[in-house]
Amino acid sequence: MTEARKQRIQRRPVHGVLLLDKPLGLSSNDALQKAKWLLRAEKGGHTGTLDPLATGLLPLCFGAGTKFSQVSLDADKGYLATLNLGVTTTTGDAEGEVLERREVTATRAQIEAVVAKFVGEIDQVPPMYSALKHEGRPLYEYARAGIHIERPSRRVTIHRADIVGFDNALLTLDVSCSKGTYIRTLAEDIGRELGCGASLAALRRTKSGPLTVDRAVSLDALAAMNEVEREALLHPPDSLLADWPALSLDGDEAARFLTGLRRRVKAQDAENVRVYGPQPKAFLGSAHIKSGELIADRLLSPQEVESLLSAA
Structure with a gap:
């Protein structure tokens, strides 16, 4: 490697928050590492994991911004969630094997009534296929080994769940919720209440606290920029505290x-x-x-x- 090449990739202090639009199929940590490399940042972290099958807003904190990442972790979130009614899977989403397919006979009015039941404070049991730890190991490791772990329910709040699409058994909800809400679990619970079952077909995070996905940049766009343009995208650390x-x-x-x-x-x-x-x-x-x-x-x-x- 030439000396000039070494100079180009030398890490440096970078301070601020990058609003990334995470692509489908990439883990949150992989997305962080790619953005960190493009910015040549010394220190960075993300503010709450998005599953590889989820897309959307992933605030990345660098330097001084990492001191306030917990604020975004604790903030309310917004999602566009597409439910596949009538289909249940091993993981509660499209990544798992199909367990059952059932006919969907519910009308839109019946679906609206069921969705409304889940608005407000509700109790959720975290899914087995999650990163939640049990005795130091994430639950998904037990699930993959065929081991079932009893999980206590937790209280979360669904502030809003608006139906924005319903076509051919695909139900799309615009959800605003508290931290710690599992949208996969919400999908399964709605399907269970409807009597046909459901799984999560797609998930896009649209909001985290005061931050919104319409201000986010894709990794491809970030890679196509020069360093000055990338730095110009950084929001100050106090953007996480804007409200x-x-x-x-x-x-x-x-x-x-x-x-x-x-x-x-x-x-x-x-x-x-x-x-x-x-x-x-x-x-x-x-x-x-x-x-x-x-x-x-x-x-x-x-x-x-x-x-x-x-x-x-």
Whole structure:
């Protein structure tokens, strides 16, 4: 390998959030590694796994952005889910072997009534074919070995489930839900309630917190760009916190806050706030306010703040 080639692939500090439109058939980690290589980023991570058979919004965090990836993990999600009514599979989606095919006799009105039952707080049993861990191993490893593990149900919230398509037993739902919701399980439960069974034919994530897929870029498009164009696609780390209230500090107070010191502020108590310095776009980190005190949760380093300001 030539010296020039070594220079071109040298890793470097990259800070921000890339909204990737993950393609079909690629794992979330593979998508991350490809984007990380294209950006030559030193540090990166994704904000919640999408199955290889799922497409859509996958926020990728780099550098300072990784400090706030948990915010996106905890955020509400949006999906376009296509259910194959009358078909049940071993995995609950199109990847598994077909267990049964049944005729679909339900009318649209009956389907609407069943779907409506699942809006609100519901209990879900996580699927065996999932990355959820049991004694240190993901459940899908047990499933592939033919071992059944009892899973406790968990409470999730379906904020909205609108029917946007119904044709030839393919039912497409626009779903808004809380973190931890398994859309495959939702599909199977709706099919069970209808009496014909169902599996997930396709899944596309459209939203994660304030972030939407219409602002995302494909890997192919990213690969076709030069480095300056790729960097221009990076959103600042505070984009993950865009729906939180903001608080600005003057120069002295900002400097003290960055050292982790609690500050007295004239603001209402809040579980989550994003904190800025006196300069526009000088994002300092996340915090909460309790009894008039601003208490830091995740802080950027002074070097990260300067790097983000220079890139703005």
